[in-house]
Amino acid sequence: xxxxxxxxxxxxxxxxxxxxxxxxxxxxxxxxxxxxxxxxxxxxxxxxxxxxxxxxxxxxxxxxxxxxxxxxxxxxxxxxxxxxxxxxxxxxxxxxxxxxxxxxxxxxxxxxxxxxxxxxxxxxxxxxxxxxxxxxxxxxxxxxxxxxxxxxxxxxxxxxxxxxxxxxxxxxxxxxxxxxxxxxxxxxxxxxxxxxxxxxxxxxxxxxxxxxxxxxxxxxxxxxxxxxxxxxxxxxxxxxxxxxxxxxxxxxxxxxxxxxxxxxxxxxxxxxxxxxxxxxxxxxxxxxxxxxxxxxxxxxxxxxxxxxxxxxxxxxxxxxxxxxxxxxxxxxxxxxxxxxxxxxxxxxxxxxxxxxxxxxxxxxxxxxxxxxxxxxxx
Numbered sequence: 068x069x070x071x072x073x074x075x076x077x078x079x080x081x082x083x084x085x086x087x088x089x090x091x092x093x094x095x096x097x098x099x100x101x102x103x104x105x106x107x108x109x110x111x112x113x114x115x116x117x118x119x120x121x122x123x124x125x126x127x128x129x130x131x132x133x134x135x136x137x138x139x140x141x142x143x144x145x146x147x148x149x150x151x152x153x154x155x156x157x158x159x160x161x162x163x164x165x166x167x168x169x170x171x172x173x174x175x176x177x178x179x180x181x182x183x184x185x186x187x188x189x190x191x192x193x194x195x196x197x198x199x200x201x202x203x204x205x206x207x208x209x210x211x212x213x214x215x216x217x218x219x220x221x222x223x224x225x226x227x228x229x230x231x232x233x234x235x236x237x238x239x240x241x242x243x244x245x246x247x248x249x250x251x252x253x254x255x256x257x258x259x260x261x262x263x264x265x266x267x268x269x270x271x272x273x274x275x276x277x278x279x280x281x282x283x284x285x286x287x288x289x290x291x292x293x294x295x296x297x298x299x300x301x302x303x304x305x306x307x308x309x310x311x312x313x314x315x316x317x318x319x320x321x322x323x324x325x326x327x328x329x330x331x332x333x334x335x336x337x338x339x340x341x342x343x344x345x346x347x348x349x350x351x352x353x354x355x356x357x358x359x360x361x362x363x364x365x366x367x368x369x370x371x372x373x374x375x376x377x378x379x380x381x382x383x384x385x386x387x388x389x390x391x392x393x394x395x396x397x398x399x400x401x402x403x404x405x406x407x408x409x410x411x412x413x414x415x416x417x418x419x420x421x422x423x424x425x426x427x428x429x430x431x432x433x434x435x436x437x438x439x440x441x442x443x444x445x
Contacts, residue, residue, distance in 0.1 A: 126335030164419030244271030
C-alpha cells in the first residue's frame with residue numbers, strides 16, 4: 068500500500084508527517100509527568116502519553132499522503148511551550164525522522180512502517196523506536212524508550228472499514244530500570260471488547276506499583292496497587308476529581324481523557340489535526356519550500372479540487388522519480404538537511420539525530436535569507 072501509486076480518492080488531505088505530529092495532541096501528559104516527584108508515578112503519565120496517540124485513529128480509514136523525499140513539517144505551539152519538526156529522510160524504505168522539544172522534555176524517533184495486506188484487512192507495523200528525555204522538577208533526567216503497536220484496518224471488503232490498534236507495548240525507563248507493560252487488546256466480536264487496554268507499572272525489582280486500565284479511544288485509569296496487579300475499573304462518582312491522587316489503593320484515578328470529537332469534520336479528522344494544516348499570512352513567510360502545507364496536491368484536495376489534486380499528485384511524484392534517476396546517474400546519495408544517523412549511547416540503537424540547524428535557518432526568513440540551499444521538491 069505504501070509503494071503503490073493510488074488515486075487521490077483513497078487519501079485524506081494530511082501527510083504521514085502530520086500523522087506523526089498527531090502524537091503531540093496530549094503532550095501536556097509529559098508536563099504532568101515532569102512535575103511528579105515519584106518516578107513510578109512519572110511512568111504512569113509517560114505511558115499514558117505513549118497510548119494517547121491512538122485516540123485520533125478512530126474512523127480514519129483514508130490514506131495519508133506519502134511524503135516526498137526531503138519533505139518537512141513543523142508545528143510550533145508557544146502556548147504549550149513546545150515545537151515539533153519532522154523530515155522525510157528516506158523514500159525506500161519510507162522513514163520520517165521526528166524531533167520535539169520543550170524545556171521539560173525531548174521526544175524523538177522515526178516514523179517507519181511495514182504494511183501487510185491480508186485480503187480483508189491490512190496491518191501497519193511501526194518499526195522505529197521512540198525516545199523520551201524527561202527533565203523532572205528535582206533536576207533528575209529520566210530516559211525512556213518504547214515502540215508503537217500494530218494498527219489494522221479491518222472490514223475493507225464489507226464496506227464498513229474500522230481501525231483497530233493491538234499488541235503489547237513496553238515503556239522502559241533506562242535511568243531507573245522501571246517498566247510499564249501495556250496490552251492493547253485485539254478487537255473481538257463483541258463491541259464491548261473494543262479499544263480495551265490493561266497494564267502495569269513495575270519498579271526496578273519487577274514489583275508492580277500501579278495497575279492501568281481503560282480504553283485507548285476514551286479514558287485511561289490507574290490505581291496504586293503495590294505488590295500486586297488488579298483490574299482497574301472506571302472510578303465511581305467523583306473519580307473525575309480524583310485525578311492524580313495516587314496513594315489510595317481503593318480508588319482509581321483518571322490519567323488521561325480523549326478530547327471531544329465533533330461530528331461533521333471531513334474524513335473524521337480531529338480538531339487537533341485540522342490545526343496542523345492551517346496556513347496563514349503570519350506563518351507562510353517563515354516556512355521552507357519543503358513544508359507539507361505548501362504541497363500543491365494535498366492543498367488542492369483540502370480545497371475540494373479533486374481533479375487538480377490528482378494531476379498535481381502525479382506531477383510531484385514524477386518530479387521525485389526524475390530527481391532520483393538523476394542522482395543515480397551521478398552516483399549521489401540523498402543527504403537529509405536536518406538529521407543525521409547516530410547511535411544511542413544508552414540503548415545502542417541507531418536513530419536519526421536532529422542537528423538543530425532548522426530553527427537557526429528559520430530565523431533568517433525574516434530578512435529573506437533563509438532556505439537558499441533547500442531543494443524545490445514540489
